[in-house]
Amino acid sequence: MQDWGAVAQERLETIAKVSEPGPGVTRLPFGPEHEAALEIITDWMQKARCKVTLDAAGTLIGRREGPEGAPTLLIGSHQDSVRAGGAFDGIMGVALGCLALEAIGDRALPFSVEVLAFADEEGVRFPTALIGPRALAGTLDPSVFAMVDKTGVSLGAALEAFGGDPEGTAALARDPVSVAGYVELHIEQGPVLEGEDKPLGVVTAISGIERHRVTITGEAGHAGTVPMEMRHDALLAASDLVRGVHDMARDHGIRATVGQLDVSPNVVNAIPARVDLTIEIRAAEDPARAAMGAALGPLCALIAEATATQIEIEKTYAQPAQACDAALREGLAAAVRNVTGEAAPELPSGATHDASAMADLCPITMLFLRCKGGISHNPAEYASAGDMGQAVSALAAFLSDFRLKA
Ligand SMILES: [Zn+2]
Structure with a gap:
């Protein structure tokens, strides 16, 4: 049997090298590092049997087609980091999403699945963030494209040079009926799971x-x-x-x-x-x-x-706070129980995530992974291969057992 945790660790080590020089990982949106990262993520998505496209907002989408007309379950997180950040925040959710699909293999699912690698969640380069999920939710304010980075390049120009299309983002809004839900795996960025000696936790809500x-x-x-x-x-x-x-x-x-x-x-x-x-x-x-x-x-x-x-x-x-969907939460909790043999702690997210913006489109849920010392936004950020392996298995179990609402 494949050791998914070891694969995750190796992939995250590889993509961590795609960074501006300096300590830790610095990968901002719409620059050469982002481009190099997307090449690597494209490979992950293809290994997960997904068709890969870049949308107008710079989100890399790996899609595995389900039965015709069936809704899509979305799995995502962000490719970008803070300055001198770690190798796990954001990108780990993308990597584990691809691996869960890879673990499922060619087994047919009764819905389509997309893994989303959002361009910009941290908001380091431009004084805004979350344009990818906001575009999907139809809540993106086009005035953000006029915002400039510290070199005077506008977000609109950066996105366009990257292969995106500011004017095309309005058409990205999804029909809520076509989306079954959004799942995000992320390091906890706090000390609670480590304190309870538990690898995985189910998020109750994203704090207001x-x-x-x-x-x-x-x-x-x-x-x-x-x-x-x-x-x-x-x-x-x-x-x-x-x-x-x-x-x-x-x-x-x-x-x-x-x-x-x-x-x-x-x-x-x-x-x-x-x-x-x-x-x-x-x-x-x-x-x-x-x-x-x-x-x-x-x-x-x-x-x-x-x-x-x-x-x-x-x-x-x-x-406002964004509550996680009760049915999706229960599905994740059951999957974690199956994989780890024990109940997952439930905890709120004190930090904002891509899921915060996706909540305007569809039901959301999040799975947190224990991180060493509760540390994040720091080169010392760390989640173990063992915990990541359990998260991959839990997400694969969640996907296998997920039932569409009648
Ligand atoms: Zn993050």
Whole structure:
């Protein structure tokens, strides 16, 4: 019997070399590395008995035709990486999707299958991302094609030079009736599965996100002359807020982060007069996220009063959670049980994925693979051959047992 994990490891090692120079993997969309990667992925898709095409949005599609008129089950992830990223994030899902089809061999399935290698999920080169899945879902805003990279090349020009067609992307939107669902395999990018000593986990939902901008205004003063009780220290207020946000998220069972702080005047001997900071909240359930978002205002008011500062807070961004489809989830869970002999943990995805955009088109589901130390976006990113082999077997079992809705 073929050792699919070993094959996956070897393929990922090979394609990891297709990178800009420097540590880890740097593979951005629509450049020479992307082109070289597609040559390798084309080979994977052909070995999986797929017909390979590049669509107008730069997504490489390997399609295995099912019975005429039958819907298509989509399997996908992204070919691109962050700068100095790892060899698994994104590309592993493409590799394992091809291997699951290869493992199925020439056994006929009652539906068509496509493996999708999306061009750009990380959004490193252009200040946008997810154009491939958005085009399929019919949610792509054509104004993104005017966005430029740091050398002044527009996304539209880069895509066109790559063999895509910005104007043709509107026609890529799929009819939801023609799509049975979307499955994505991805490293967890967190420590939960490793902590539970489990190779695979079934994703419950992709967390929603909201962001707030906070401005704290105090009063600058001499660090040596203004008594402590007479200060209006904006950074003291900020530190109370950082702690408050942390405790509140923990109490709500969700995630929240103060990730950015700008302090002014930011000098060694002056009382901080102003702090600008960001708060980001992520939760698998929108009501929990909304509850914490709503509680931030009163928290800021309390801290402002206690520190004799002024605090303004403004919500700048919100993206709803995307639940994974119950039937697809159960199918994946059963497949994992068959392969590993034990139940797969269920967990939310705190990170956005191609699946987030595909959820606007069709039911989605995701399978997470344990990754070493929970590390990602880093050259040290690692998933074992053994775990990848189990994931290939689980996806092949899922495909074999998948039944179309009557
Ligand atoms: Zn990814």
